[in-house]
Amino acid sequence: MIVVTGATGQLGRLVIKHLISKVDASNIIAAVRTPEKAGDLSALAVQVREADYSRPETLKTAFAGAEKIILISSSELGQRAEQHMNVIEAAKSEGVSLIAYTSLLHADTSPLGLAAEHIETEKYLKESGVPFVLLRNGWYTENYLASVASSIEHGAFIGSAGKGKISSAAREDYAQAAAVVLTSEEPQAGKVHELAGDQSYTLTDLAALISRESSKEIPYVNLPEHEFKGALVGAGLPEPFAALLANSDTGASKGGLFDEQGELSSLIGRSTTNLSEMIKAVLA
Numbered sequence: 001m002i003v004v005t006g007a008t009g010q011l012g013r014l015v016i017k018h019l020i021s022k023v024d025a026s027n028i029i030a031a032v033r034t035p036e037k038a039g040d041l042s043a044l045a046v047q048v049r050e051a052d053y054s055r056p057e058t059l060k061t062a063f064a065g066a067e068k069i070i071l072i073s074s075s076e077l078g079q080r081a082e083q084h085m086n087v088i089e090a091a092k093s094e095g096v097s098l099i100a101y102t103s104l105l106h107a108d109t110s111p112l113g114l115a116a117e118h119i120e121t122e123k124y125l126k127e128s129g130v131p132f133v134l135l136r137n138g139w140y141t142e143n144y145l146a147s148v149a150s151s152i153e154h155g156a157f158i159g160s161a162g163k164g165k166i167s168s169a170a171r172e173d174y175a176q177a178a179a180v181v182l183t184s185e186e187p188q189a190g191k192v193h194e195l196a197g198d199q200s201y202t203l204t205d206l207a208a209l210i211s212r213e214s215s216k217e218i219p220y221v222n223l224p225e226h227e228f229k230g231a232l233v234g235a236g237l238p239e240p241f242a243a244l245l246a247n248s249d250t251g252a253s254k255g256g257l258f259d260e261q262g263e264l265s266s267l268i269g270r271s272t273t274n275l276s277e278m279i280k281a282v283l284a
């Protein structure tokens with residue numbers, strides 16, 4: 001039995017999709033905070049169980065009979081370390097043979113503020129004694145694609161990443177890698193997978209691609225972190241999320257989202273999803 005937590009999220013759904021292509025759906029448990037959102041997952045014949053990271057009593061029941069668990073990091077910033085500890089404790093008490101955790105690229109040396117909760121979780125995993133594998137996911141390309149429409153509307157792509165190169169990949173790529181790791185014949189306990197896209201680009205490169213695909217001149221405008229954050233708040237993003245994105249861009253300017261080891265494409269046995277194709281899809 002393989003449990004996927006956060007299974008109603010965007011990454012979780014894709015992990016389930018890829019797992020179903022490898023193992024029988026009846027051996028997959030979709031562990032979800034909100035079962036009402038999981039009707040489509042039930043329709044795939046996977047078992048849906050309630051699992052709220054903040055309610056430990058739901059976790060033990062959700063993990064009963066599990067052999068492996070993929071802990072998809074929570075989206076509730078600031079609460080994540082404690083929530084992940086709850087998951088690890090429940091997994092331990094159910095005697096699982098492997099926890100795969102979706103951490104952050106180069107979490108141990110990352111300049112991104114986001115890394116702190118991942119480092120804490122990785123430390124807790126080590127101390128727990130439960131066998132674990134780290135899926136240190138790089139940036140989702142989708143994070144930047146969310147700004148394509150507004151960049152065209154405003155005539156500029158803004159950010160704080162300077163000349164930092166970003167090796168992002170699609171959620172689809174990371175999800176497939178997770179399914180490969182969870183079903184691998186090769187022992188995974190103790191492994192650290194640094195996962196990033198095959199193409200590395202600066203935001204200037206990204207703006208040039210948007211310009212080419214949209215046939216409009218969209219320059220990249222680099223802003224100090226506080227100005228970028230202010231622009232995101234002005235565009236309607238909640239302050240903590242705007243702060244996170246702006247801080248992550250500054251981290252990218254220091255090389256925090258760059259990696260050219262090619263481990264992701266090697267795991268999934270294909271190139272990571274092409275950036276231009278993703279931009280085209282957004283514009284379409």
Ligand SMILES: NC(=O)c1ccc[n+]([C@@H]2O[C@H](COP(=O)([O-])OP(=O)(O)OC[C@H]3O[C@@H](n4cnc5c(N)ncnc54)[C@H](OP(=O)(O)O)[C@@H]3O)[C@@H](O)[C@H]2O)c1
Pocket residue numbers: 006007008009010011012032033034037051052053054072073074075076083102137138139140143
């Ligand atoms: N590498 C990157 O670029 C990047 C970018 C964004 C996020 N992330 C991380 O990757 C994770 C997955 O990404 P995503 O795109 O799939 O995010 P997402 O679509 O926002 O999904 C997050 C999932 O976490 C679940 N969740 C939140 N709080 C929970 C709780 N207390 N108990 C149980 N489940 C809870 C949500 O449940 P509901 O469906 O009930 O809301 C949802 O299913 C994120 O949560 C975040 O940690 C990484």
